[in-house]
Amino acid sequence: MAKNMMLYWGSGSPPCWRVMIALEEKQLQGYNHKHLSFDKKEYQCAEVKALNPRAQLPTFKHGDIVVNESFAACLYLENAFKTQGTRLIPSDPAEQALVYQRMFETENLQQKMYDVAFYEWYIPEGERHESALKRNKENLVKELxxxxxxxxxxxxxxxxxxxxxxxxxVVCFPVIAYFPRLHCPKEKCPRLMEYYEMVKERPSIKATWPPEWLENPVGQDTLKSL
Incomplete structure (x- = not known):
């Protein structure tokens, strides 16, 4: 069943990682995949552009169906393989509503984390301001x-x-995993770190752990001063 699936992905990307976790949880091991380098801009290859006009990762194909947004790909997999593997969307309306609410709130957490952790990468040197970075940190602390x-x-x-x-x-763990990697002080998010320690041992997480994180377990300390 997974043999007619193809995933183009990059290591350490939360959107790519969440699709891989969903595939594992739905017992779809054995899918075809291609690991592409962000640094070398391999994701801009013709192979990806033929499926994804934005030339972004992840790019996912199942038979003739192409789904390129990570949330959409995860929801597609749950719907297409509802009775297989882990049930990821509950049937109870109230429980379902909470799952959807937290899913889309993940984008807020991810963006606020990026605004601090990758500030110098996003903002040209001449446009950087301490006041802007301080505001970004305050917003992230509120979100946490x-x-x-x-x-x-x-x-x-x-x-x-x-x-x-x-x-x-599935969608939020790859974002939360950045906090300990980038040395966020534990006192800023003790419950999230308890959650992280619990979930990182899950088979689907261990099977999809970013290769570059295995090679370099310690990341930069861009969240250390949060």
Missing amino acids: KLWEGYLEKMGKGSFLAGKNFSMVD
Whole structure:
């Protein structure tokens, strides 16, 4: 079944990683894939552009179906293989609503983390301002407090939307994994770090851990002064 799937991906990319986790959770091991370098701009190859006019990763193809947005690809996999592997979207409307809410809130957490962690990469040297970086850090701390509150309400040992691993964990864990890697102080997000330590041992996470993170376990310290 997975033999007619093709995934083009890059190491360390949360969007790519979440699709890979979804594939593992749905027991779709054995899919075809191609690891492309961001640094070498291999993702701009003709092979990817033929499927994805934006030439972005991930680019995913299943038979004649092409899905290039990571959230869309994950939801597609859940719907196409609903009875296979882990049920990632609950059937109960209230539980489902919470999963969807937290899923899309993940984009806020990811962007605010990027605004701090990759500030110097995004902003040209002549346009950088300490006041802007300080504001970005304050916004990220506020966002972290929200997620800390969510986990506190759920209770110890909970996943992001309840007692069961769900689609929000698939899409959000790759973002959360950046906080310890980039040396975010644990006191800023203790509940998230408890969650991280628990979920990183899940087989689907271990099977898809970014190769470059295995080679270089310690990342830059761009969140150290948060």
